[in-house]
Amino acid sequence: MGSQVRSRNGNARRKAVARLRAEGRPCWICEAFGRQSAIDYSLPARHPMSFECDELIPVSCGGSPTDPANLAATHRRCNEWRSNHSVEWVLARAAAARGAATARASTSRRWL
Numbered sequence: 001m002g003s004q005v006r007s008r009n010g011n012a013r014r015k016a017v018a019r020l021r022a023e024g025r026p027c028w029i030c031e032a033f034g035r036q037s038a039i040d041y042s043l044p045a046r047h048p049m050s051f052e053c054d055e056l057i058p059v060s061c062g063g064s065p066t067d068p069a070n071l072a073a074t075h076r077r078c079n080e081w082r083s084n085h086s087v088e089w090v091l092a093r094a095a096a097a098r099g100a101a102t103a104r105a106s107t108s109r110r111w112l
């Protein structure tokens with residue numbers, strides 16, 4: 001279903017994706033996790049760290065594939081990891097991971 005919506009809006013979709021690319025946006029998922037979020041836009045499309053256009057509200061859940069407000073850049077790898085989970089799910093995972101990282105850091109400092 002998603003692919004039909006995308007091809008019906010093919011031109012608008014291409015423009016929206018080109019805009020993300022032109023802006024050189026970082027990966028929003030890596031940003032949430034506090035990781036290195038830069039995307040190398042020159043990587044081939046099948047590379048795990050290459051750019052993909054992600055819909056914050058998935059098209060299958062009624063999100064727009066062409067509205068810039070619903071689109072964000074991700075690494076291919078991160079987009080596959082997210083699948084069609086919600087933004088809230090990603091942010092909760094990120095908060096938990098960052099909390100764990102902080103806890104680990106303070107634990108290791110205790111033994112220095």
Ligand SMILES: [Zn+2]
Pocket residue numbers: 027028029030037074075078
């Ligand atoms: Zn990423």
